[in-house]
Amino acid sequence: MKLSIERTNNIAVVGIPGEDLDAQNAKAFKKAVTPLLEENLNFIFDLSELNFVDSSGLGAILSSLRHVNNTGRDLKLCGLSTPVRALFELVRMHRIFDIYNDRDEALLAYQTSTDVVELT
Amino acid sequence: MEVLQSKPTTDISSKCPKVLLVDDEESVLLSLERFLRNESVDIHCVTSPIEALELVSHCSFAVVVADLRMPKMDGIELLERIQQISPETIRMMLTADAQIQVVANAVNRGKVHNFFTKPWCRDTVRNAVRQAVNQYELARKNRHLQMLNTMQATDLNRLNKRLQKNVSELAQAQETITTIREQEIEIGSRIQKTLLVESPPDSLPGVRLAHKVQPSERIDGDFLDFFQFSDTCFDILVGDVMGKGVPAALLGAAIKSQFMRSLSSLYSESSDEPPSIASIINYTNRAITEELIELESYVTLFYARFDLKAKTISYVGCGHPPGILFRGDKGIQELLQGKHMPLGFSHSELYASTTVPLKPGDSVFLYSDGLTEMRNEKGEFFGQENLMQCLRKTSWHIPELLIEEVYSQVTNFSAPHSFADDLTCIAIQIEAPRLQTPIVFSEKKFTSSLCSLKPMRQTLRNFTTPYFNDKQICELELALTEAATNIIQHVHQSFVGETIDLEFVVFPDRAVMLIRYKGEPFDQTTVSLPVFDGSKDSGFGLFIISQMVDEVHYINEQTNNNCIYMTKNFKEKTQ
Numbered sequence: 001m002k003l004s005i006e007r008t009n010n011i012a013v014v015g016i017p018g019e020d021l022d023a024q025n026a027k028a029f030k031k032a033v034t035p036l037l038e039e040n041l042n043f044i045f046d047l048s049e050l051n052f053v054d055s056s057g058l059g060a061i062l063s064s065l066r067h068v069n070n071t072g073r074d075l076k077l078c079g080l081s082t083p084v085r086a087l088f089e090l091v092r093m094h095r096i097f098d099i100y101n102d103r104d105e106a107l108l109a110y111q112t113s114t115d116v117v118e119l120t
Numbered sequence: 121m122e123v124l125q126s127k128p129t130t131d132i133s134s135k136c137p138k139v140l141l142v143d144d145e146e147s148v149l150l151s152l153e154r155f156l157r158n159e160s161v162d163i164h165c166v167t168s169p170i171e172a173l174e175l176v177s178h179c180s181f182a183v184v185v186a187d188l189r190m191p192k193m194d195g196i197e198l199l200e201r202i203q204q205i206s207p208e209t210i211r212m213m214l215t216a217d218a219q220i221q222v223v224a225n226a227v228n229r230g231k232v233h234n235f236f237t238k239p240w241c242r243d244t245v246r247n248a249v250r251q252a253v254n255q256y257e258l259a260r261k262n263r264h265l266q267m268l269n270t271m272q273a274t275d276l277n278r279l280n281k282r283l284q285k286n287v288s289e290l291a292q293a294q295e296t297i298t299t300i301r302e303q304e305i306e307i308g309s310r311i312q313k314t315l316l317v318e319s320p321p322d323s324l325p326g327v328r329l330a331h332k333v334q335p336s337e338r339i340d341g342d343f344l345d346f347f348q349f350s351d352t353c354f355d356i357l358v359g360d361v362m363g364k365g366v367p368a369a370l371l372g373a374a375i376k377s378q379f380m381r382s383l384s385s386l387y388s389e390s391s392d393e394p395p396s397i398a399s400i401i402n403y404t405n406r407a408i409t410e411e412l413i414e415l416e417s418y419v420t421l422f423y424a425r426f427d428l429k430a431k432t433i434s435y436v437g438c439g440h441p442p443g444i445l446f447r448g449d450k451g452i453q454e455l456l457q458g459k460h461m462p463l464g465f466s467h468s469e470l471y472a473s474t475t476v477p478l479k480p481g482d483s484v485f486l487y488s489d490g491l492t493e494m495r496n497e498k499g500e501f502f503g504q505e506n507l508m509q510c511l512r513k514t515s516w517h518i519p520e521l522l523i524e525e526v527y528s529q530v531t532n533f534s535a536p537h538s539f540a541d542d543l544t545c546i547a548i549q550i551e552a553p554r555l556q557t558p559i560v561f562s563e564k565k566f567t568s569s570l571c572s573l574k575p576m577r578q579t580l581r582n583f584t585t586p587y588f589n590d591k592q593i594c595e596l597e598l599a600l601t602e603a604a605t606n607i608i609q610h611v612h613q614s615f616v617g618e619t620i621d622l623e624f625v626v627f628p629d630r631a632v633m634l635i636r637y638k639g640e641p642f643d644q645t646t647v648s649l650p651v652f653d654g655s656k657d658s659g660f661g662l663f664i665i666s667q668m669v670d671e672v673h674y675i676n677e678q679t680n681n682n683c684i685y686m687t688k689n690f691k692e693k694t695q
Binding site (some may be wrong): 086 | 386657667
């Protein structure tokens with residue numbers, strides 16, 4: 001899976017390609033994103049291209065969050081389509097993730113947060 | 121001589137100990153006999169050793185007293201031969217010749233116990249004879265006791281052997297009883313399959329029908345019969361014979377055949393119309409009541425006639441659980457309560473039928489009490505209430521699924537290994553004509569692979585777009601993806617060659633999605649509950665499915681054939 005990555009001030013914005021993140025490609029996504037998560041960065045996953053996420057896709061994103069959190073960094077989500085947002089709410093993941101409408105909102109949230117200052 | 125000889129033969133059977141005196145001189149014999157006469161012994165005197173041998177070989181003598189010197193055969197030889205014939209006889213010898221060599225010969229060869237010299241001392245001889253008799257008697261008694269002992273030991277041995285044989289026979293008998301019991305169960309079950317449960321007619325236009333009969337270990341004598349009179353008229357009867365085992369099963373078969381006889385007798389009497397169900401039951405009751413009373417048995421019954429032309433169901437309930445009628449247009453369940461006593465109680469009982477309207481879209485569920493009398497671990501019955509609730513939950517869509525659901529509910533409810541009664545039930549659905557309620561049916565087969573997930577969703581979207589809004593379709597897509605992923609990953613484990621069938625049935629108010637697959641049934645009870653705190657990134661699948669559709673059932677239709685059945689109502693849930 002080819003992820004689109006934009007790095008700005010120690011924040012990586014990761015665009016997940018394709019319309020679906022399900023059991024068929026969740027492993028490919030994890031494989032692609034894992035080396036990136038090793039970098040000492042904060043993350044924004046941009047889900048705006050995704051129309052469909054299932055429990056496997058959700059599990060892969062959740063696993064990324066735990067990885068980043070374990071090393072004191074942060075992962076925010078943005079661009080969730082209505083059905084994807086509905087799934088996150090159904091399994092209460094909107095309480096676990098910081099979710100923003102788009103990249104700019106997410107970046108802004110990092111800039112006003114003290115965590116980012118500490119990291120740099 | 122004559123006098124002497126006359127004695128032995130006559131008294132030979134006397135019970136006193138016998139003493140034989142042998143001497144060629146009669147005077148000696150007479151003298152001896154005289155002073156022994158007062159002893160309580162039976163005295164025999166002979167002058168010839170040959171004769172003496174003859175006597176000894178015919179009866180047993182306690183004592184023989186023989187003279188040493190006799191013509192033809194001397195005393196030593198005689199006593200020696202007597203010793204061979206009758207070793208226990210005490211042998212004594214009289215002689216005038218007391219040479220040491222003679223005495224030694226007598227003792228060594230003749231094994232003589234006592235030796236008297238002539239002339240003898242009477243007392244010595246008397247005492248010796250007396251002692252000899254006692255010794256002989258004692259030895260005899262001893263032998264007798266020994267013999268008794270041996271006999272008793274033999275007896276005991278024999279008794280012991282017999283006992284052992286009895287014990288092993290008992291064990292064998294028990295084994296036989298067990299085999300017979302197993303055979304009885306087997307016979308009962310075969311009777312049930314072949315005689316008691318009629319298969320429903322192959323084609324009944326406008327009727328969808330499913331039934332299931334599960335004989336218990338004991339066989340209750342549940343029976344099920346169908347009589348088809350025309351495309352639009354048929355009877356179903358569900359019965360239960362009181363009692364268990366082969367007798368109940370045989371009685372059930374007999375009653376079933378009596379119904380057939382009643383029907384054919386009444387048919388010939390009446391016109392082309394089938395006889396009324398009340399007349400069939402009255403005829404049968406009169407024919408079998410006497411026998412049933414004699415057998416101390418009775419039969420509960422629910423007899424229903426479906427008349428699709430007249431759009432009615434007529435029924436007679438005879439001490440049997442009520443039928444359950446589902447009104448398709450209103451979505452309500454009604455009880456078809458019978459009011460009569462079982463068959464076999466009374467000749468004079470007059471059975472009458474009740475008739476109610478039966479419209480397309482209606483369904484009927486008939487069963488025997490094995491179903492509602494299933495007990496859980498606390499000993500509580502499954503009960504009619506639970507049954508009604510369970511039926512309501514299935515929405516009566518498809519008879520086959522309804523039966524499956526009832527069975528799985530009853531099985532889940534009951535304590536393990538407690539299928540005590542026969543379980544018999546049948547569901548009949550009067551199909552609604554297509555013109556009034558269009559039913560769309562679509563199906564497509566997919567390879568069991570994660571690569572099929574997207575094409576499946578695309579197919580589903582095509583199927584459902586005319587009926588659902590985008591949000592509802594997304595929810596169905598999610599439910600389908602989760603269910604299919606479970607099958608692909610956990611049941612088929614990505615083996616090549618497996619397939620998944622997707623069926624989509626549209627009803628006026630809802631759509632049903634069926635995902636059919638082969639393999640081990642998916643057991644949703646083994647799946648752990650989802651965790652919502654972000655600590656686990658799997659385990660959400662089943663929870664998601666349950667939230668995305670209005671109903672979901674995991675059904676194992678038959679060995680290896682499974683189906684996940686999901687319903688989504690067109691009208692969204694109001695929350």
